[in-house]
Amino acid sequence: MKIQQIALVCLLALSNGIGAAQVLHHPDSIYTFTDPHMQKKYPWRAAAETVGMNVGVWAFDRYVMNEDFAKISINSIRRNIKHGFVWDNDQFSTNLFAHPYHGNLYFNAARSNGLNFWESAPYAFAGSLMWEVAAEVEPPAINDLIATTIGGIALGEMTHRLSSLVLDDSKRGFGRFTREFLGTLICPMRGINRMITGDMWKVKRSHYKYHDYERIPIQFSISAGDRYLADNNYLFRGEHNPYLEFRAVYGNPFDKINDAPYDYFTATATLGLSPNQPLISKINLLGKLWGVPLKTSTGMEMMFGVFQHFNYFDSEEIINGSGRIPYKISEAASVGPGIIYKFPRMNSLVNLEQSVFLSAILLGGSLTDYYNVIDRNYNMGSGYSVKNKTLLDFGRYGQFALNLHLYQIFTWKGYEHKDLENTNPLYLNAQGDKGNVMLAVVNPLIELNLSRHFKANMEISYFYRHTHYTYHKDVQYKTFETRVGLLYQF
Template sequence: MRFNLVYGDPFDGITTKPYDYFTLDATFGLSSNQLLITGLHLLGRLWSVPVEVSKGTEMEFGIFQHFNYYDSQPVKDGTSFVPYRISEAASVGPGIIYRFPQVGNLTKLEQRIFVDGILLGGSLTDYYNVIDRDYNMGSGYSVKAVSLMDFGKVACFQIGADYYRIFTWKGYEGKDLATTDPLYLNDQGDKGNASLLVVNARFGLALSNRLKLDFYVSIYWRDTYYSYHDDVRSKTYDLSLGLQYQF
């Protein structure tokens, strides 16, 4: 189940205060082997300025704050392997929103690109398991791009990609963590870096003025490189088909 919220208009030149434009996208897992919240994504505009390009085309350059969270549990019965988990808790950076003029039945064509510095992030670790903790902390960067298309009130299509890279700068080599007082452990985890590439596509077909048939697919690639352990890679995907009600 998904919940989407869009507040404001990025091309509204009147309301340009921080967070006058923001979006929220939450994904809930209803299956027995997944968490209740499997994805949470927030975007808030801190500052922006219009950029003149060509007649009929709108472009907005700004600074945006991001919060992104992806989580998964083992997807195969009988295994404890978790394919991915990553968090972009505190992130900020420049972005461009580009809206093209209407062409035929294509009533909306919009391109968005964001590049961010991750001040505080977290990623799944396959080795650092202390008490209930199975994640690393660190900093890094992310790049996001998405294309949005509306075909009048009949259909819509969206395709995008998110790339995250988080570096954990401090870790232990050959230390038995099970016999170490956790109060004296460093709080970052296993030294190394982790990346997650998410490619997704979404198609909506209008059934009425407010109701749409919604199809969504995502593919996840995780690569985790450890300084003192074997590297781990994973690939998985999810598909969903449902109904979308627009208020």
């Protein structure tokens, strides 16, 4: 390879946050990160797509669904700007999952147009701000702006990277169609842009792969089985329903070369396949924004970093149960320091890892026992969280993991001294019941190896909530769920 070519490849790689050593590992490269065409940035096209997305969704709501909130005018926009932001009363899944998911579309409008992680982040904010101020007659919601922006960035970068795992421009026929369909399902805006540019059907002999598994290894698994959700902590009073879970460990936390945001992340998404429970019952996402390896003299590997967190737990009442909802927990916008360390191998214990994280919660949510306005039965607020994960890998036998989550969320802006009878609920502007909540989730799990790819999966999650209300009686609640299933490790 000529010196001039090496310099050009390194320059292109460095401009996209990729180390020169990684690129020189594949001098010919079949990977898109060395393709000059793929390094071009289209910020104005990304902006047009962000605006167009909002206009398209608004037009559907206004002219197809005939929704009252979409009947905007110049006066409604002027009123929204003059009145300012409030805390809205949409349901839990709308505010704390749907809005972050929508933010991921804004983010990926930019990400799939060649912009890097940090350059794409403002698009999530701008798209959300435009929608809140100009696309609804209801007052703009501060919680939507936070969740859509910060939660959207987390989901956006994760889906962008996961879609890269299935894309391969060298394929043809049904195999190519399947890859493009799956990639679009994972990251819709990337699929739309590939359709616009024609990359969706172009067949290439070079620069055709979007992920280098040697550079950034991936562990991916799918599990399915039965979940038992206890009602009010009763062992034999609850309901069984099937579940499907996806897990991914992306990258190596101790990697000294690949240090761009989300070069290391872990993700878990659980689907509840029961009409009585939410389709999406759990999402746990942890992404490294920045990290540095720490030196040790004992053979231990360590990494200190700053991490972004997105956690979402949702459930509904048990059929023929007590009428109490087991849990609703959200950490939609959260960031903070953490440390991961790995001990040297000890006999049959192949891997022992310990992780500890402390984060500031900018926006979180928890089930409430009193506040119930329009569609909201939960409090929102800010606070902090502490998480611990212990992993013991026994090699050919299986592994044991213990996940501990502790959340403390403070609801600062209550409604108790407001004239509720003469206040429009849309303008109530309350986070919920003034007070604070302590939430704990304890999740031990065991995986037993049945073969090279199949494992038996058994786990329990214990949920504890203690809510202190400033103007109401305090409430404690605890319950649990168990899961037994079969896991396939790719």
